[in-house]
Amino acid sequence: MEAKTKYKFPALIIKEDDGYVVEFPDLEDTFSDGATQEEAYENAEDVLNLMLWNREENNIPIPKASSIDEIKVPENVTIALIKADTIEYRKRNDTKSVRKNVSIPSWLNTLAMKKNLNFSNLLQHALMNALGIEK
Numbered sequence: 686m687e688a689k690t691k692y693k694f695p696a697l698i699i700k701e702d703d704g705y706v707v708e709f710p711d712l713e714d715t716f717s718d719g720a721t722q723e724e725a726y727e728n729a730e731d732v733l734n735l736m737l738w739n740r741e742e743n744n745i746p747i748p749k750a751s752s753i754d755e756i757k758v759p760e761n762v763t764i765a766l767i768k769a770d771t772i773e774y775r776k777r778n779d780t781k782s783v784r785k786n787v788s789i790p791s792w793l794n795t796l797a798m799k800k801n802l803n804f805s806n807l808l809q810h811a812l813m814n815a816l817g818i819e820k
Contacts, residue, residue: 690772692737694750696729698722698763709767710756711748712736729767734774741771772818 699706705725707717717732719725740747758764787808789797797804813820 689747690741690770692733692747692750692769692771693766694733694769695753695756696733696765696767697756697758698725698729698765700761700763707732707767709733711751726765726767729765730769733767733769734771737769738771738774 694709694711697708697710699708704718704720705722707719707725707729709715709729712733715732715736717725717728719728737747739745753764753766756764785808787804797807810820
């Protein structure tokens with residue numbers, strides 16, 4: 686079974702005197718804010734991606750997102766679906782390189798060296814292809 690990496694979670698956008706607070710009813714440890722409504726939405730998307738990525742990395746179960754219809758929305762509070770794509774988020778934010786030691790047959794190495802092939806680049810493309818990830 687392929688791991689899920691795209692999500693939509695409902696968020697409550699609460700207007701306060703000095704800006705907006707964002708709460709995720711399904712994720713008690715996930716919240717954000719913003720000086721403007723636009724900033725609150727951007728920060729909500731960022732924190733949602735970050736918290737879901739953390740759960741994926743640490744094998745912490747990710748709850749099923751509630752339907753917007755299931756959530757009681759207090760007066761003067763806006764509800765919105767916030768999207769997260771943890772693969773895209775990782776591509777943008779987890780950019781450090783890690784060294785891997787691989788073994789290949791000598792004859793294959795000789796042919797690749799004659800063609801000046803970049804092993805790191807080839808391995809990255811092969812891994813993305815095998816995982817069904819677009820660059």
